[in-house]
Amino acid sequence: MTRLQIEIAGGRVTFAGRIDESAQLATLASQLLPGPVVLVPEGVTFVSSVGLREWIRFLRALRESGHAVTLERVGDVLMTQMNLISELRGLAVTSFHAQYECASCRNEAQPLVDATLSPVPCGECGSPMQLADFPERYLTIFRT
Amino acid sequence: MVVHPERRAQRSLQRMLGATLCPVTVAADLGTAAIDGDTIVVVDTAIALASLDACKRPARAWIAVPGEGLQPADPTTVSALLNAGWDHVVAHPMPLLAEELLATAQKLIRRDCFGLDKYMAWGAEVRGYTLEDALERDAAVGAIASDVTRVGLPDRIGSLVSVIADELLANALYAAPVDVHGAKHRVHDPRDRGRPLVDRDVVTLRWSTDGRYLAIEVRDRWGTIEPAAIETRLAATKTSTVESGMGLPLAYACSNQLVVNVAPQVLTEVIALLDIRYKPTELARSASFHAFWGEPP
Numbered sequence: 001m002t003r004l005q006i007e008i009a010g011g012r013v014t015f016a017g018r019i020d021e022s023a024q025l026a027t028l029a030s031q032l033l034p035g036p037v038v039l040v041p042e043g044v045t046f047v048s049s050v051g052l053r054e055w056i057r058f059l060r061a062l063r064e065s066g067h068a069v070t071l072e073r074v075g076d077v078l079m080t081q082m083n084l085i086s087e088l089r090g091l092a093v094t095s096f097h098a099q100y101e102c103a104s105c106r107n108e109a110q111p112l113v114d115a116t117l118s119p120v121p122c123g124e125c126g127s128p129m130q131l132a133d134f135p136e137r138y139l140t141i142f143r144t
Numbered sequence: 145m146v147v148h149p150e151r152r153a154q155r156s157l158q159r160m161l162g163a164t165l166c167p168v169t170v171a172a173d174l175g176t177a178a179i180d181g182d183t184i185v186v187v188d189t190a191i192a193l194a195s196l197d198a199c200k201r202p203a204r205a206w207i208a209v210p211g212e213g214l215q216p217a218d219p220t221t222v223s224a225l226l227n228a229g230w231d232h233v234v235a236h237p238m239p240l241l242a243e244e245l246l247a248t249a250q251k252l253i254r255r256d257c258f259g260l261d262k263y264m265a266w267g268a269e270v271r272g273y274t275l276e277d278a279l280e281r282d283a284a285v286g287a288i289a290s291d292v293t294r295v296g297l298p299d300r301i302g303s304l305v306s307v308i309a310d311e312l313l314a315n316a317l318y319a320a321p322v323d324v325h326g327a328k329h330r331v332h333d334p335r336d337r338g339r340p341l342v343d344r345d346v347v348t349l350r351w352s353t354d355g356r357y358l359a360i361e362v363r364d365r366w367g368t369i370e371p372a373a374i375e376t377r378l379a380a381t382k383t384s385t386v387e388s389g390m391g392l393p394l395a396y397a398c399s400n401q402l403v404v405n406v407a408p409q410v411l412t413e414v415i416a417l418l419d420i421r422y423k424p425t426e427l428a429r430s431a432s433f434h435a436f437w438g439e440p441p
Contacts, residue, residue, distance in 0.1 A: 020310075021335040046303070048310050049390035050335070077303050084397055099300055101423060108298045133424045 002045070011035055016043025019051035019078070026054065029061035037062060042073035042097070047081050056085060070094060076110045080133075083140045090144040101132035108132065115142050146170045147177050148188040153214050157186055160242045164249050179203050184252055186245070189221050189233075196228035205252050207232035207245070214241060216428035223430070227379035229372060231435040235428035236400065240419060243356070244401060248434055257405045257436035260352055260361040260415050268354035275347045278317050278339040284349050285309045288360070295353060301420060304398045305360060308416045309349060311391040312362035316347045319391070320366040320412060328368070357400075358418045367410040371435035374404060378433060401432040407440040 002017035006028065013032070019025075019041075047055070055078070062069050074082075074096035082088050097110040100120060104127035111120045117135060119128035131138075146157045146168060154170045161168045171177035174195055179185055181202040192198065192208040199206040208225050210217050217235040225233045234244050243263075251257045261270060271291060273284045289306045293299065314335070321344070323329040333339070341347055344365040351360045377389055378396050392414075396402045401417040419427060 046306055046310075048307070048314070049394045050314075052390065052394070076300075077307070081394070084394070099424075108300060110299075134429055136429075137424075 008032065012038045012040065015041040018046040019044055019055055020046065020048040021050045023051055023054055025058040028058055029065055032067065034066065036068040036070065039069065039071045040073050041071065041075055041078050044075040044078045047078050052081050056087065059088070073112060080137050083137055088141055091141055093141060096138065098138050099132045100129040102127050102129045115139060145177055145179060145183050146186045147174055147191055149173065149191070150212065156214060157209065160245050161186065161249055163246055164253055166253060174198060184249055189217050189225070192225055192230065193221060196224065199228065199230045205232055206230060207234060207248060209234045209245065210237060210241060214238060217430065219430040223379040226375040226433060229375060231371060233433050235430050235432045240427065244432060251436055255438055257438040258413050258441045260350060260359040263357055263359050263415070263417055264352050265354040265356065268352045270350055270352040272348055272350040275341050277341060281310065281313045281317065284313060288349065288351050292358065297358065297420060301358060301418060304418060305358065307398050308360050308395045311395040312360065312414050312416065313347065313349060315391050316362050316364035320364040320368050321345065322366060322368050353420065356421055358420050359415055361413060361415045363411060363413045365411055367406055367408050367412050369404060369406050369412040371404050371406065375433065396431055399431045400427055404435045406437055411440040
């Protein structure tokens with residue numbers, strides 16, 4: 001399984017792979033220049049409880065050092081786990097992947113959506129796909 | 145003993161439990177229920193909520209089941225019951241309710257609690273891995289995730305299986321072992337350091353699916369898990385922070401049923417069950433939880 005890969009391009013940080021005890025997040029906040037930061041954890045495939053703790057500490061460190069933090073294209077597994085943590089409520093998340101299902105052909109997919117959780121066309125039959133999980137598993141984080 | 149205010153629910157529960165061929169009696173409330181130390185008491189969640197301490201009364205077990213119309217239990221109710229120390233909380237509607245209740249009752253009646261096979265239909269193969277070194281955790285998790293995808297289950301299930309297996313293995317490897325003074329001396333071990341697993345350190349991972357459920361089972365040979373402490377942690381469904389002890393709550397959040405079997409000081413077995421028939425929205429928002437104590441197999 002792939003260790004966490006981190007790419008920094010100005011204020012934009014892209015993550016892919018596993019967030020677990022091997023993830024090098026402890027010093028990442030100090031490597032970023034002052035100013036707004038956009039985190040793009042679209043390629044995150046796995047988050048353990050230890051990894052989630054490190055991720056929270058990383059977000060906390062960014063906040064404490066005065067960065068305005070926005071998350072884009074958050075992977076499904078990270079999004080649902082962040083929604084378990086009340087400390088993260090109010091975090092700016094512009095888009096994320098969510099579990100959808102087509103009622104017509106039962107195709108499952110994780111399309112990129114926003115907090116409206118609108119239907120998206122099925123990639124196999126074109127029928128509307130709907131969220132296949134409880135909305136609060138994705139939207140609790142938006143409550144302040 | 146079924147304690148439920150609705151006659152229709154009483155009948156349904158009586159039939160489910162009747163499959164054990166043990167006598168089943170019904171009552172509309174706890175005040176009229178005849179309960180002794182050998183009774184398995186199946187209680188409507190509304191009654192259980194109104195009498196949270198009932199589970200402390202002598203009985204073989206207290207099992208909370210969905211209330212009005214046997215609809216799914218809501219997360220607040222499940223949390224309140226776990227927090228009050230209920231060892232058996234069934235959250236799901238039919239048909240999971242019947243399957244879960246029968247398996248739970250039979251485990252209690254037969255005093256035989258260990259093994260994921262009790263939740264699988266006959267014919268389902270069980271695959272297992274024995275870890276020989278703590279560093280094999282990643283490989284075991286990768287293997288089970290790969291197996292699950294290979295049998296045709298969606299990526300969503302594979303992803304959940306990875307998280308559950310990893311957390312249960314980490315718990316067995318680092319939280320379960322104790323030293324001669326009873327201290328959990330492996331908790332702060334670096335997770336990237338190898339450690340040969342022999343004798344009591346042996347950890348096994350097994351999984352199976354029967355087209356209804358996917359079950360993941362992890363065993364350690366320490367028997368140090370404390371169900372009451374786990375129930376309290378699981379009850380805090382929304383965690384304010386994640387400084388420690390998030391492993392089992394995370395596995396619980398990813399499961400539809402979490403089962404803890406323990407032979408104190410000898411063996412701990414945690415089984416996570418995922419329903420693979422229904423969409424998450426067709427099930428209860430919170431997972432069911434069960435804790436059993438028994439003799440090791």
